[in-house]
Each structure stands twice: as structure tokens, then as C-alpha cells.
Amino acid sequence: xxxxxxxxxxxxxxxxxxxxxxxxxxxxxxxxxxxxxxxxxxxxxxxxxxxxxxxxxxxxxxxxxxxxxxxxxxxxxxxxxxxxxxxxxxxxxxxxxxxxxxxxxxxxxxxxxxxxxxxxxxxxxxxxxxxxxxxxxxxxxxxxxxxxxxxxxxxxxxxxxxxxxxxxxxxxxxxxxxxxxxxxxxxxxxxxxxxxxxxxxxxxxxxxxxxxxxxxxxxxxxxxxxxxxxxxxxxxxxxxxxxxxxxxxxxxxxxxxxxxxxxxxxxxxxxxxxxx
Numbered sequence: 001x002x003x004x005x006x007x008x009x010x011x012x013x014x015x016x017x018x019x020x021x022x023x024x025x026x027x028x029x030x031x032x033x034x035x036x037x038x039x040x041x042x043x044x045x046x047x048x049x050x051x052x053x054x055x056x057x058x059x060x061x062x063x064x065x066x067x068x069x070x071x072x073x074x075x076x077x078x079x080x081x082x083x084x085x086x087x088x089x090x091x092x093x094x095x096x097x098x099x100x101x102x103x104x105x106x107x108x109x110x111x112x113x114x115x116x117x118x119x120x121x122x123x124x125x126x127x128x129x130x131x132x133x134x135x136x137x138x139x140x141x142x143x144x145x146x147x148x149x150x151x152x153x154x155x156x157x158x159x160x161x162x163x164x165x166x167x168x169x170x171x172x173x174x175x176x177x178x179x180x181x182x183x184x185x186x187x188x189x190x191x192x193x194x195x196x197x198x199x200x201x202x203x204x205x206x207x208x209x210x211x212x213x214x215x216x217x218x219x220x221x222x223x224x225x226x227x228x229x230x231x232x233x234x235x236x237x238x239x240x241x242x243x244x245x246x247x248x249x250x251x252x253x254x255x256x257x258x259x260x261x262x263x264x265x266x267x268x269x270x271x272x273x274x275x276x
Contacts, residue, residue, distance in 0.1 A: 015150075022134060022146055026072060029131055036251055037064045037124040043241040043250045044119050051236050054106065055116040056097060063093040064124035071128030073135040086128060093120055122232075122259070123252075129263040136269055144203060145269060148196065149261040152218045155195035156188035157257070160223075163187015172223075177230040180223075189219040217268055218261050225260030229253065 021028045041060050048055060069075075070085035078084055097116050101109040133149075135142045164184025172180040193215035200206040206214065229252055233241065241250035 015154075018150070023143065025139065026074065026131060026134065029134060030068065030072065033068050033127050033130060034065045036255070037068055037127050040123040040127075040241075040251045040255070041119055043252050044123060047233070047236040047238045047241060048115060050238060053115055053236075054108070054112055055119065056100065056112065059093070059096065059100070060116055060119055063089060063096075063120055066093075067120065067124040067128055068131070071131045073132055086125070090120065090125065093117070126259045126263055127255075129266050133262055133266045133269075136266060144205070145265065146262075148199065148214070149218055149258060149265040151199065152192045152196050152215065153222045153257045153261045156192040156219050156222045158188075159191025160184040160188030163190075173227055173230075176227055176234060180227070185219075185223055188223070189215065192219045192222075214265075214268055217264050221260040221264035222257040225257045228260070229256035 021032050038061055041064050045055060045057055045060070066089045067086055070089045075085065078088065094113075094117060097113045101113055106112065130146075133142065134146050136145060160180075161184070163186060164179070164181045167183040167187070168181030170182040171178065172182050172185055193212060196215045196218075197208060197211045200211040201208075229241070233239065241252035
């Protein structure tokens with residue numbers, strides 16, 4: 001019970017902080033996301049250290065912060081059709097990592113490049129979508145659309161917990177996350193759909209069919225994000241990514257679902273809603 005109360009308290013405090021920061025906009029979101037990206041990369045590096053895997057630490061921090069800054073929607077567009085500064089930063093990062101391994105090669109240079117690039121893609125690249133979604137299609141509507149994955153993921157977590165607790169029988173991914181069940185996943189989707197349906201009808205942004213399609217996407221992305229982090233921790237023989245958040249482990253443990261749900265929401269909005 002003490003662990004559960006600590007977890008709930010951390011969730012409430014975290015949700016309140018995120019709500020205020022998102023409402024304030026990019027001036028508050030940018031430094032917070034840079035901090036979260038750096039902390040997430042630190043947790044990732046620490047998990048790698050336990051398995052004797054080396055990466056370019058300073059380079060990860062610098063390029064991670066640069067990817068977050070390049071995700072700001074209000075910076076001038078790239079001077080070529082269809083390009084983005086995020087892609088520029090990622091390309092420069094890859095080139096730098098390759099060049100530095102040629103100049104100063106160590107043990108297992110290819111492994112160092114691969115794990116470094118994966119860290120950039122998994123943490124700051126996905127976190128950059130938080131800024132992009134906040135201003136999709138503009139600052140006013142973006143506030144509402146940003147709330148969707150937060151509430152939908154929270155609802156999926158609650159529905160998944162109770163669905164798995166009372167009805168869980170069949171394991172969803174026993175080799176990766178033994179505690180997750182098919183019934184829990186169904187319960188998470190059902191509660192997520194109910195939440196999205198109510199919000200979409202109150203705000204008149206989507207039809208029931210669009211709410212259903214989005215719920216399927218975001219619930220699947222949320223589950224995939226959770227399982228992806230479980231896969232990473234299992235591969236690196238780590239129980240929690242860190243201890244920064246009481247009752248929740250590390251930043252990656254708390255953000256795993258949102259790291260996939262927020263980009264999925266951004267893509268859904270741009271492909272489905274605003275192309276009509």
C-alpha cells in the first residue's frame with residue numbers, strides 16, 4: 001500500500017506539472033524536454049554501462065538537446081521541400097559518430113555507433129514530437145490535441161490494470177513482460193476508447209468512427225511503447241531504468257507509453273484529420 005500511495009502521489013504531481021508546462025507553451029516545454037531527454041539518455045547510458053557497452057556520452061547529450069530544439073515548430077522551415085531540421089541534426093549526428101570512430105577508434109566501434117544512434121532515436125527524437133503536437137495545427141487547438149494521448153494513455157493504463165487484475169488469464173508477451181495479459185490489453189483499449197469518445201463528443205472534434213480508429217492506434221502505441229521498454233530492460237538485464245521518480249522507477253519507465261503514443265497522435269492528426 002505504501003508503494004501504491006507513493007506511485008499515485010508521484011502520478012498526480014507529475015500530471016499537474018505537465019499540465020502547467022504544456023499550457024504555458026514552448027518556452028516552458030523546451031527546457032523541460034531538454035532536461036527529460038538528458039535524464040533519459042543518462043538512464044540509457046547507465047543501463048548500457050552495466051552490460052559493458054560504451055557510447056559517446058557527451059555527443060549523445062549535445063545531439064539529443066539539438067534534436068529537441070530542432071523540433072520547435074516556430075523555427076524557420078528548412079530551405080528545401082519536405083525537409084526538416086530534425087533530419088539535419090540526426091544526419092550530422094550519424095556522420096559525426098562515424099567520423100569520430102575513424103579518427104579515434106576504440107573497442108567495438110560499430111557497436112558504439114549503433115547504440116548511440118538508437119539512443120538518439122528512442123529518446124530525444126520521439127520526445128521532439130511533444131513540441132510538434134503541442135502546436136498542431138496551432139497553439140490553441142494543439143493544447144486540446146496534446147491532452148488526447150495523455151488522457152488516453154492514462155485511461156489505457158487504468159483499464160489495463162483492472163482488466164488484467166480481475167480477468168487476466170492469457171499472457172500477452174510472456175517472454176518480455178510476464179505481467180501483461182490479453183484481457184488487460186482489451187480492458188485498456190475499452191477504457192481508452194470510452195475516454196476519447198467522451199472528450200471528442202464534448203469538443204466536437206471527431207466522429208465516433210474517428211474516435212474508435214484513434215483509440216485503436218493510441219492504445220496499441222501505448223502498449224507497444226511499454227513492451228519496447230520492457231524489451232530493452234530485459235536485453236540489458238535491468239529491472240528499472242532508474243530511481244528518479246518515487247514509485248515509478250526512472251524517467252523512461254514513466255514515459256515509455258507516451259514516447260509512442262504522442263508521435264502516433266501527431267501522425268494520426270496529420271494523416272487523418274487535417275488532410276480532409
